[in-house]
Amino acid sequence: MPAAAPHIPVLIDPLIRAVSPVRGTWLDGTFGAGGYTRALLDAGADEVIGLDRDPLALELAKEWAAEETRLRLVQGNFSRLDEHAEALDGVVLDLGVSSMQLDRAERGFSFQSDGPLDMRMSQEGPSAAELVNEADEGLLADILFQYGEERASRRIARAIVRERPITTTGRLSEIVEGVLPRQKPGQSHPATRSFQALRIAVNNEYGELAEGLMAAERALSPGGYLAVVTFHSVEDRMVKRFMQSRAGQTGGPSRHQPMQETEPPAFTLVSRKAIGPDAEETGRNPRARSARLRVARRTEAPAKPIDPKTLGMPVVKGFKL
Numbered sequence: 001m002p003a004a005a006p007h008i009p010v011l012i013d014p015l016i017r018a019v020s021p022v023r024g025t026w027l028d029g030t031f032g033a034g035g036y037t038r039a040l041l042d043a044g045a046d047e048v049i050g051l052d053r054d055p056l057a058l059e060l061a062k063e064w065a066a067e068e069t070r071l072r073l074v075q076g077n078f079s080r081l082d083e084h085a086e087a088l089d090g091v092v093l094d095l096g097v098s099s100m101q102l103d104r105a106e107r108g109f110s111f112q113s114d115g116p117l118d119m120r121m122s123q124e125g126p127s128a129a130e131l132v133n134e135a136d137e138g139l140l141a142d143i144l145f146q147y148g149e150e151r152a153s154r155r156i157a158r159a160i161v162r163e164r165p166i167t168t169t170g171r172l173s174e175i176v177e178g179v180l181p182r183q184k185p186g187q188s189h190p191a192t193r194s195f196q197a198l199r200i201a202v203n204n205e206y207g208e209l210a211e212g213l214m215a216a217e218r219a220l221s222p223g224g225y226l227a228v229v230t231f232h233s234v235e236d237r238m239v240k241r242f243m244q245s246r247a248g249q250t251g252g253p254s255r256h257q258p259m260q261e262t263e264p265p266a267f268t269l270v271s272r273k274a275i276g277p278d279a280e281e282t283g284r285n286p287r288a289r290s291a292r293l294r295v296a297r298r299t300e301a302p303a304k305p306i307d308p309k310t311l312g313m314p315v316v317k318g319f320k321l
C-alpha cells in the first residue's frame with residue numbers, strides 16, 4: 001500500500017483560540033489523522049474521545065492510543081455521537097474526507113488516481129459503483145444536481161447509464177470529461193462536482209451533519225463548545241442555520257411577522273461570522289482555502305430536535321441508502 005501524504009489539519013490555531021482554555025472531556029467526531037485531537041490534548045483537555053467511521057483511521061492511531069491514557073478511540077458515526085459520551089465540554093467536527101482517504105487510490109475517492117469506484121468512508125454499505133451501476137438515470141441526475149450542484153447533471157447521467165457497468169474512478173472520470181467542455185486554466189477538473197455528489201450520497205454526508213449537530217446539542221454540558229469546520233457552501237449554510245436557529249437568532253419580529261413565543265436558546269454564538277484561513281495558512285495548505293469554522297457554546301436550555309429541511313439541506317427525492 002503506498003504511503004499517503006499526512007493529513008494537515010486546517011484552521012486548528014483559530015479553533016483552539018476560540019475554545020480556550022481547553023479543559024474536561026472533548027469528543028473529536030472526525031478523528032482522521034488525529035490532528036485536532038492532538039491539538040486539544042496539547043491545549044489541556046483531560047480526555048479526548050476520538051470518533052471516526054473509518055476503521056483504517058483508528059487502526060493507524062492504535063499505538064498512539066495505547067500510550068496516551070487521555071485518548072479513547074471509538075468507531076462510529078458522529079450522527080450518534082451522544083451514544084458514546086455525555087456531559088461533554090466540547091465537540092469538534094472537521095467535515096469531509098482526509099488526505100489519507102483521498103490519496104489512497106484503492107479507497108476510490110479520487111479522479112486523480114485510478115482505483116475501484118468505492119468512496120465508502122466506513123468501508124461498509126453500498127459503494128459508489130453500486131450506486132452508479134444500479135440507480136436509474138433520473139435519480140443519478142438528481143444526485144449530481146442536488147449534491148454536486150452540477151448543471152450538466154442530466155447529460156452526465158445519460159452518459160453514465162449508456163456506459164455501464166463502470167467499476168473504476170478513472171473510467172467514471174473519463175465519461176464525465178467526455179460530456180463536459182474542456183477544463184480552462186484555473187478551473188477545477190470537470191469531474192470534481194460529480195465525484196463530490198457521489199461521495200456525499202454514498203456517505204449520507206448531509207444527513208450525518210444534520211443529525212450530528214443535534215447529537216452534539218444533546219451531549220454537551222452547559223458551557224460546552226461546538227466547533228465545526230466545513231469545506232463548501234452547502235455544509236457551511238447548514239451549520240450556520242443550525243447555530244443561528246438554536247441561538248435564537250433567526251431574525252426578530254417584524255410588522256409582517258408577529259412576535260412568536262420564544263424558547264430559551266440552546267447555544268450562544270462564539271463567533272458571529274465564519275472564521276476562514278489567513279494567507280499564511282492557504283499558502284502552506286491549499287486545501288484550507290475553502291475551510292470555514294463556526295463555534296457556538298451550549299446553554300442550560302434543554303436539547304430539542306430541529307427539522308433538517310430548515311437547515312437548507314439538499315434533498316434527493318426517492319434516494320435512500
Ligand SMILES: C[S@@+](CC[C@H](N)C(=O)[O-])C[C@H]1O[C@@H](n2cnc3c(N)ncnc32)[C@H](O)[C@@H]1O
Nearest residue numbers: 009030032033034035036053054077078094208
Ligand atoms: C477532514 S478529516 C478529519 C481530519 C482530522 N481533523 C485531522 O486533523 O486529522 C474527516 C474525517 O472524518 C471522518 N468522518 C466523516 N464523516 C463522518 C461521520 N459522519 N462520522 C464519523 N466520522 C466521519 C472521515 O472518515 C475522516 O477520517
